[in-house]
Amino acid sequence: MNDIKLAVLGGEGVGKSALIVRFLTRRFIGEYASLSECIYRKRLTVDGRQLNLELYDPCSQACEGKSAVRDQVHWGDGFVVIYDISDRSSFLAAKTILHLMRELHPGAGKRDVEATWPVFLVGNKQDLCHMREVRHEEGQRLAADYRCTFFELSAAEHCQEVALMFSKMVQGVCSGSKAKERRRRPSGSKSMAKLINNVFGKRRKSV
Numbered sequence: 001m002n003d004i005k006l007a008v009l010g011g012e013g014v015g016k017s018a019l020i021v022r023f024l025t026r027r028f029i030g031e032y033a034s035l036s037e038c039i040y041r042k043r044l045t046v047d048g049r050q051l052n053l054e055l056y057d058p059c060s061q062a063c064e065g066k067s068a069v070r071d072q073v074h075w076g077d078g079f080v081v082i083y084d085i086s087d088r089s090s091f092l093a094a095k096t097i098l099h100l101m102r103e104l105h106p107g108a109g110k111r112d113v114e115a116t117w118p119v120f121l122v123g124n125k126q127d128l129c130h131m132r133e134v135r136h137e138e139g140q141r142l143a144a145d146y147r148c149t150f151f152e153l154s155a156a157e158h159c160q161e162v163a164l165m166f167s168k169m170v171q172g173v174c175s176g177s178k179a180k181e182r183r184r185r186p187s188g189s190k191s192m193a194k195l196i197n198n199v200f201g202k203r204r205k206s207v
């Protein structure tokens with residue numbers, strides 16, 4: 001897989017654009033035009049492989065509805081679900097998105113698929129901890145419930161942590177796709193072996 005698609009989801013104003021822009025430019029820009037959705041593109045080299053990364057930012061469009069989440073689940077290879085630690089309603093929105101994603105994910109309910117589910121839960125605006133409405137442990141618990149990796153950080157203050165979070169997601173998607181290929185290969189070669197056996201087996205019988 002050389003193209004990787006990441007969808008950055010979450011309620012309104014949680015810092016989706018801020019996190020993406022921080023990752024792409026290393027800068028924190030206070031305000032963003034959020035009138036329409038957009039896809040950012042970046043070329044990356046991971047383990048010597050050239051990757052084309054696409055980051056989907058739904059901007060202020062509602063991304064909690066079932067049909068919106070369905071489109072995003074089908075589009076993306078990996079997902080970053082964000083809430084604002086100083087806004088409890090955004091935490092509930094993140095929970096709704098995770099719930100819908102689990103319902104809509106093609107492998108939902110299958111343990112091995114969920115174990116490699118490329119979904120991160122991110123509590124943003126950690127610099128506003130004096131206004132905190134969502135405890136760190138609540139974020140951890142929600143992430144554990146949905147089998148996703150948890151981060152708490154600040155797009156405003158943490159450049160390295162933001163970069164690390166996105167890099168881990170990209171690596172996770174890459175290794176998940178490798179694992180999927182490995183799982184596919186044995187069954188493919190088994191059915192090929194069966195086919196060969198059938199063909200030669202029949203010939204031998206008829207001789």
Ligand SMILES: Nc1nc2c(ncn2[C@@H]2O[C@H](COP(=O)(O)OP(=O)(O)OP(=O)(O)O)[C@@H](O)[C@H]2O)c(=O)[nH]1
Binds near residue numbers: 031154
């Ligand atoms: N204090 C603080 N403010 C932040 C942080 N991240 C984003 N913001 C601010 O939160 C507001 C919303 O940020 P955006 O990045 O536009 O959030 P968004 O989720 O893309 O917003 P919509 O597209 O409108 O849903 C802006 O005023 C940002 O400056 C952060 O880590 N700390």
